[in-house]
Amino acid sequence: MNDRNTGATAKTGASQARVTATYDIESAKGVTHAAAVLAGEQSTGTFLRLAGETDALRDRSAARIEAVEVTGRSDHPALPVREAGASYERGRVTISWPLGTFGTSLPVLMATIAGNLFELAELSAARLVDLTLPADFARAHPGPKFGAAGTRAAMGGHNGPLIGTIIKPSVGLSPAETAELVRSMAAAGIDFIKDDELQADGPDCPLADRVAQVMAVLNDHAERSGKRVLYAFNISGEIDEMRRNLDLLERHGAACAMVCLNAVGLPGLRVVRDHTAMPIHGHRAGWGLFSRSPQVGIDFPVMQKLWRLAGADHLHVNGLASKFTEADLSVARSARAVQAPACDGEAPAMTAMPVFSSGQTVWQLGPSRQVLGNDDFIFCAGGGLIGHPDRAGAGVTAMRQAAEAARDGITLEEKAKTAPELARAMAHFPKPEIDARVFAG
Known part of the structure; x- marks a missing residue:
């Protein structure tokens, strides 16, 4: 050599x-x-x-x-x-x-x-x-259309972090069963719901049927309550297929599209961004392939810059004390990176919304807010919300109470004295150990 x-x-x-x-x-x-x-x-x-x-x-x-x-x-x-x-x-x-x-x-x-x-x-x-990256990249690429402020506007206005959940079971529900689950979550006061990354347009739950039935529920809910629940439909697929899926979503009044970033690639993400006027929820399914080994791969703060430049409005960053292997310090660094400038110079920051998920409960919401220092994030909990001992409605209420405690600077224990749903959640879900170094900035 x-x-x-x-x-x-x-x-x-x-x-x-x-x-x-x-x-x-x-x-x-x-x-x-x-x-x-x-x-x-x-x-x-x-x-x-x-x-x-x-x-x-x-x-x-x-x-x-x-x-x-x-x-x-x-x-x-x-x-x-x-x-x-x-x-x-x-x-x-x-x-x-x-x-x-x-x-x-x-x-x-x-x-x-x-x-x-x-x-x-x-x-x-x-x-x-x-x-x-030099500022040339920000000038050449549009970045997120919505980010946090635009996402709140798409919901008709919203304060605090978005309390979200994931359709569970991940697969196996029919469009009608999915719509019924959505109905119960909307009635419970949820802000955000997403398809699982495994559910896109399979023959057992076709996207067209799922969109029609879910949006019928959510449009009715918005008309009666005045609150628009944001549902991220997984449109991941071939380029032309995703364009057709976006058109389908818009016909039914949907307000959010989800793509699996590693599956559709940067050009696919850019096509979605350019074709639609709705927030793009970016799921990083498969990210462990690039990140799990410290000996080879890519750090998330690097890759998220490219995803944001291509148009992602929301980006998954895992969660504190999650069910996965990623360390809390890495999660915190990733979440902060999504809200930091993508390019040098006077280029716009192109900030997106970090999405905390995976094994999250009321215990992790406050620490997630503390890591960022703001409410511009989505906090997704599946079992940690739906699994509340008093069912989903109480689960949403408990999450909201945890967010209020974080906003007001009081402990969960103090808040729970006047918040029975939160108290029940704290007793039901074990308190996880979170690496205290994540709060050092």
């Missing part, structure tokens, strides 16, 4: 806008060498120097190494490797690319910052942990 052309360049001082990515890597050949290989593979280089790869071309188009930091060493590789080494150096490297090589295309950006590098033989670990 001595002929390997790195394609990396030293800093040239060029003023052209650049994209910068930071990786946590490991290599038997050393972090500095591995950084050069990574930069070459992901820009002008290949396994040997080509005649057409002139110094001028490399100076104009090659990725460059901005920083290298060695953080440790191990006597064994973090991931399987083809050739073993005596030891493996660990570190963080920052690479940048000139915008001229891929413009502001999100799919090509993704292929550049998260492409073949994960397969490089020189790397025994590779994880994309940070991404800085």
Whole structure:
């Protein structure tokens, strides 16, 4: 591999806008060498120097190494490797690319910052942990149409976090059974309901029938009560299919569409955003494939920037003390990232609504608010709401009481003295242990 052309360049001082990515890597050949290989593979280089790869071309188009930091060493590789080494150096490297090589295309950006590098033989670990985008991306992409303020407006106005739930069982209910469950949840005072990611347009519960029957219930509820419950229908599918599904939703007066982000991809998400005038609920189903191992993958704060640029209004971030493996510190970082600027410079923040879900109860609502410092989030609970000992209505009321306690800065125990539904929920659902470090900011 001595002929390997790195394609990396030293800093040239060029003023052209650049994209910068930071990786946590490991290599038997050393972090500095591995950084050069990574930069070459992901820009002008290949396994040997080509005649057409002139110094001028490399100076104009090659990725460059901005920083290298060695953080440790191990006597064994973090991931399987083809050739073993005596030891493996660990570190963080920052690479940048000139915008001229891929413009502001999100799919090509993704292929550049998260492409073949994960397969490089020189790397025994590779994880994309940070991404800085110039303001050009915000100017080129529309971002969320709604975000928190627009979502509240689509509901006819709403204060506090959105108390939500998920259709359970995830699959197996008919359109009529789904509509009946929705009727009971709407009557209970729920703000938001979503399809499960497993339920889209299967023959046992066709989307067209589900939309017609659910929206008949919700439109009637809105007319009688004055409250519009937001229902996120899962329209994930092929491009033309999703366009037809959006048209279907609009004909029935639906106000929210859900897509499985990893299934439809960035171009699919952008098509949905451009085709509809309703909030897009982004579900990250399959995210563990990219995030669970600390040795390979992508950090959520990186990927959520691209999803927001493509148009997602709501983004799932898991939940504190959830049923999944993700640590609380990671969940808190992800939730804050969704409300932070997506690009450098004076680009708009393009904030979206974090969605806390997965094993959530009244115990996690206040801490979720504390992590963000605001009410601009959706708090989804399935069993933690529907499973209230006094049924769903009491479950919604208990969640609302927990939100009031968080807003007023009092403990759940204090609030429960005058809130029997909350008291029952606290007695029924075990209090989880939440990592106190999430509140440090």
